[in-house]
Amino acid sequence: MSNKMKLSGLTDILKDLDVQSLEGVTIEGDIELDISGGGGLNPAMAYALGHEAAQISMHVANIARMLGYPVDQLFAASMGGVPQQAPVAGASRIPELLPAKFDVSKMSEWATPIQEVTLGATSADGGSRKNTVTLGGENALPYYFDAEMPHRNYVTMDVFDMPISMAKSVKENYGDVINDPADWAKKVVKDFNADMVTIHLISTDPLIDDTPAREAAKVVEDVLQAVKVPIVIGGSGNPKKDPEVLEKAAEVAEGERVLLASASLNLDYERVAKAATDHGHAVLSWTQLEINAQKELNRKLMKQCNVPRDSIVMDPTTAALGYGLDYAYTNMERIRLAGLMGDDELTFPMSSGTTNAWGARESWMKESPLKQDSDWGPREYRGPIWEIVTGLTLSLAGNDMFMMMHPTSVQVLKEITQTLYGSIEAEEIDITKWIGAEV
Amino acid sequence: MKINSPLEAYKFLPGTNCGECGETSCMAFASHLIDRSLQATDCIPLIEEKKYKKKYDELVTLLAPEIREVVIGVGDNAISIGGDDVLHRHKLTFFNKTALAYDVWDTMEEADLVERVNKIQDFKKFYVGDYLTLDMIAVRSVSNDPEKFAATVKKVMETTDFPMVLCSFEPAVLRAGLEVAAEKRPLLYAANKDNWQEVAALAQEFNVPVTVFAPNDLDLLKSMAKTFADNGIEDVVLDPGTFPTGKGLKTTLNNFLKIRRAGINGDRDIAFPIMAVPFTAWMAHDDEVSASYWETVVASIFTVKYGDIMIMHSIEPYALMPQLHIRDTMYTDPRKPVTVDPAVYEIGSPTADSPLLVTTNFALTYYTVESDLSSNGVDCYLTAIDTDGIGVEAAVAGGQLTAAKIKKGLDDAGFDMGKLTHKVIVLPGLAARLQGDVEDETGAGVMIGPADSGRLPGWMEQNWPPQK
Ligand code: B12
Ligand code: SF4
Numbered sequence: 001m002s003n004k005m006k007l008s009g010l011t012d013i014l015k016d017l018d019v020q021s022l023e024g025v026t027i028e029g030d031i032e033l034d035i036s037g038g039g040g041l042n043p044a045m046a047y048a049l050g051h052e053a054a055q056i057s058m059h060v061a062n063i064a065r066m067l068g069y070p071v072d073q074l075f076a077a078s079m080g081g082v083p084q085q086a087p088v089a090g091a092s093r094i095p096e097l098l099p100a101k102f103d104v105s106k107m108s109e110w111a112t113p114i115q116e117v118t119l120g121a122t123s124a125d126g127g128s129r130k131n132t133v134t135l136g137g138e139n140a141l142p143y144y145f146d147a148e149m150p151h152r153n154y155v156t157m158d159v160f161d162m163p164i165s166m167a168k169s170v171k172e173n174y175g176d177v178i179n180d181p182a183d184w185a186k187k188v189v190k191d192f193n194a195d196m197v198t199i200h201l202i203s204t205d206p207l208i209d210d211t212p213a214r215e216a217a218k219v220v221e222d223v224l225q226a227v228k229v230p231i232v233i234g235g236s237g238n239p240k241k242d243p244e245v246l247e248k249a250a251e252v253a254e255g256e257r258v259l260l261a262s263a264s265l266n267l268d269y270e271r272v273a274k275a276a277t278d279h280g281h282a283v284l285s286w287t288q289l290e291i292n293a294q295k296e297l298n299r300k301l302m303k304q305c306n307v308p309r310d311s312i313v314m315d316p317t318t319a320a321l322g323y324g325l326d327y328a329y330t331n332m333e334r335i336r337l338a339g340l341m342g343d344d345e346l347t348f349p350m351s352s353g354t355t356n357a358w359g360a361r362e363s364w365m366k367e368s369p370l371k372q373d374s375d376w377g378p379r380e381y382r383g384p385i386w387e388i389v390t391g392l393t394l395s396l397a398g399n400d401m402f403m404m405m406h407p408t409s410v411q412v413l414k415e416i417t418q419t420l421y422g423s424i425e426a427e428e429i430d431i432t433k434w435i436g437a438e439v
Numbered sequence: 440m441k442i443n444s445p446l447e448a449y450k451f452l453p454g455t456n457c458g459e460c461g462e463t464s465c466m467a468f469a470s471h472l473i474d475r476s477l478q479a480t481d482c483i484p485l486i487e488e489k490k491y492k493k494k495y496d497e498l499v500t501l502l503a504p505e506i507r508e509v510v511i512g513v514g515d516n517a518i519s520i521g522g523d524d525v526l527h528r529h530k531l532t533f534f535n536k537t538a539l540a541y542d543v544w545d546t547m548e549e550a551d552l553v554e555r556v557n558k559i560q561d562f563k564k565f566y567v568g569d570y571l572t573l574d575m576i577a578v579r580s581v582s583n584d585p586e587k588f589a590a591t592v593k594k595v596m597e598t599t600d601f602p603m604v605l606c607s608f609e610p611a612v613l614r615a616g617l618e619v620a621a622e623k624r625p626l627l628y629a630a631n632k633d634n635w636q637e638v639a640a641l642a643q644e645f646n647v648p649v650t651v652f653a654p655n656d657l658d659l660l661k662s663m664a665k666t667f668a669d670n671g672i673e674d675v676v677l678d679p680g681t682f683p684t685g686k687g688l689k690t691t692l693n694n695f696l697k698i699r700r701a702g703i704n705g706d707r708d709i710a711f712p713i714m715a716v717p718f719t720a721w722m723a724h725d726d727e728v729s730a731s732y733w734e735t736v737v738a739s740i741f742t743v744k745y746g747d748i749m750i751m752h753s754i755e756p757y758a759l760m761p762q763l764h765i766r767d768t769m770y771t772d773p774r775k776p777v778t779v780d781p782a783v784y785e786i787g788s789p790t791a792d793s794p795l796l797v798t799t800n801f802a803l804t805y806y807t808v809e810s811d812l813s814s815n816g817v818d819c820y821l822t823a824i825d826t827d828g829i830g831v832e833a834a835v836a837g838g839q840l841t842a843a844k845i846k847k848g849l850d851d852a853g854f855d856m857g858k859l860t861h862k863v864i865v866l867p868g869l870a871a872r873l874q875g876d877v878e879d880e881t882g883a884g885v886m887i888g889p890a891d892s893g894r895l896p897g898w899m900e901q902n903w904p905p906q907k
Binding site for chain 2: 092093094096097100102103145325326361368377381382385386388393412425428431434435437438439
């Protein structure tokens, strides 16, 4: 083995590059290193030469590093070892990876499945819906590897029986149908891909129009005519009037297996429950962010009102992002975990009034009322994402069905929940290239 | 934490009930150790007296959180990530909020770079008495040129004290960045199957935290983390890859779930903070709004499910605001009702002609109202009634906000209605139904304000001073 290198050549190479700090390196004369395998060099001489060569190479290495060359890699590779206390090469090398196998167990405590509840009835079951929607059936938290999720999440879009005040960016989408609930219903199904429709009979509120229950029921018939998806029927929220309104609505919707919204502890839930059982509907059991109240109401619906288990859906209340979503999330998560672990008063699918997100000022206000805040940007973009993030967060807590308003929110929420559910294919992306991506 | 009852912790305490920790007994102190509101170092005798040394050491090991804590940055802006003990926030609380890093890259023009860094460090949104802000800058090497990278890192450091993530798979590039920034303790991103030896050496040499990246390969991820930790590199962050769409995203979520469950269940080799890179959404979407939306959606998933640090690109307010709020949502301590002290607060410089407003002592309510008023220069008296930390509407419904409570609140604060020229109390719009009762109870006139306090300034213009 014989290597020859002329150091003067190196100086020439470096001259062309703009290397400032060659201080400390003086290469004098034309040293030719001729290191051959045979004898010829006495040990002292060899040592001295070796020392000199090492010194020079150190300087050269430093220059190379300044130029950005991965010197240490080279040193490590060529020397095949750990360059002990060598200032150039820095810290030590770890020779090889320790073997490791990743393993994690499934949750054995999640032994109780969530009840399945089917909404809507096709002609085979005496209804006129084109399809049904089945909620629930989970054996794990949503999208978890512990158990396949049997049904995807569904979105039911809000329709009102009268014009209501809405955030500007929501309203824009409904200008043409705001006076006609049937057209409104058609629009959300045809144009906005709603899985279901919720018709809110808010004009029945004595403090609004006090529309008689019988008249309100006609709107329900119109909506059932207009769309072929399963529907939800909501009252006005007035606890005195709602039972009567929901009774009449349940009557005209006989055979269609609608979801009646809602039975709650502050109204005559027995009447609502009876309306559901008499006409073959399901009932929404609504409580306000309180797990024990939810247990109590479900128990009453089952024991006192004989509502079958397959006809109860829960609404444990949705608070918007920034306005109590922390309560709503944890309340739902606790309910779902308790259900999976066998609390049979809580093993029901859940529904969220995701539309509540539009109550948060961040979703609808033109700009921040606070001068110190950074610019909030255009509200047309803020609103929908507020509704999406509110819904998405609750989907991760176990929520099955979303009541929503904005078409963009519906589209994105459906896309993300179905992605997590596993039914959306997409082109593979080489994420190892993300650092250099031009965006 | 290896123990979960105060009794188990008590065994390691002096048991003298000396009270130096500020608690009445060692048992009370022990319960605070378990809920992590106090630390072993708060028991003075335990650290000062030699004879307790062994117990102290044992206790510290037992109390260490399951997921290791990693500190990035130095000084006031240093950020801790990890440190969790539970899988669900209601079981205790989540510690160390997800750190939010936003990218810059080394092919940016200097002016653009400075502007972007400033936007990131200046963004703030008021919430519950404080500002929500972003945390970090991630510097991406796009050029692959060490010199350019070092110059960019240097410029970032000159512009901000935010901690940094140095991003490159090229060890020479990382080294160049470290030579400029090592004393700021940046996070290295990342070691992968090809470069791990060099990157590990850099982490050792410069003593900085390091990310290990093994996209969808949990065996390799664990193997790298274990190897690093066994060689003294304990400040490790795990990136199992963030696939932004389709089945890849589902798999990514499950990788996060698996890693965190294993870690909490006691697998020390994988019990490190996890990084998500929602940035990858930009590789799947072309237009800015779609990409920002999808990035925010992905970021939200991993804020809810176990992401401890994230790298993002969009700095549009409609992306930043939900990201900040969902982070706050998950990391609010569910054990504490957030309240302010009941009192009559002076906003601005109120006079005898200024209005007297009523609200609740729920921090979210109080600070929302307070900031709406003060930032608009409204001078007034704002009374926080003790509603046990419940907001207006729920407190009216639940009976914590009543006429009697309002009277008591004013009396306890020693507020003299007599000093006001108008003798009027303004109630929140959502408490309108208390109007008659409050008039009867206090003898004052009552006006009903708007439902949202954001509209108070406008309401004042219309309605104040009250007509006689
Ligand atoms: C979070 C929440 C809870 C939490 C409360 C947490 C807390 N610390 O407050 C919990 C889970 C405990 C709860 C419980 C209950 N809740 Co609740 N809850 C909510 C929820 C989801 C959000 C409320 C909130 O925090 N808003 C944000 C804060 C900032 O708003 P705020 O305090 O009202 O302040 C705003 C305005 O009032 C105004 N403002 C405030 N002060 C002032 C002052 C002046 C001068 C002016 C002009 C304006 C003004 O500006 C502020 C900013 O916008 C609402 C539904 C909803 N989405 O709104 C239901 C809601 C308030 N709850 C309701 C009910 C019925 C209850 C319960 C009675 C349920 C039950 N049966 O158990 C209990 C009562 C509990 C109790 N009081 O002990 C009802 C109230 C119905 C009604 N109008 O009577 C609501 C509206 C839900 C509903 N649609 O039915 N709830
Ligand atoms: S300081 Fe230590 S010894 Fe004294 S009471 Fe507190 S826990 Fe007990």
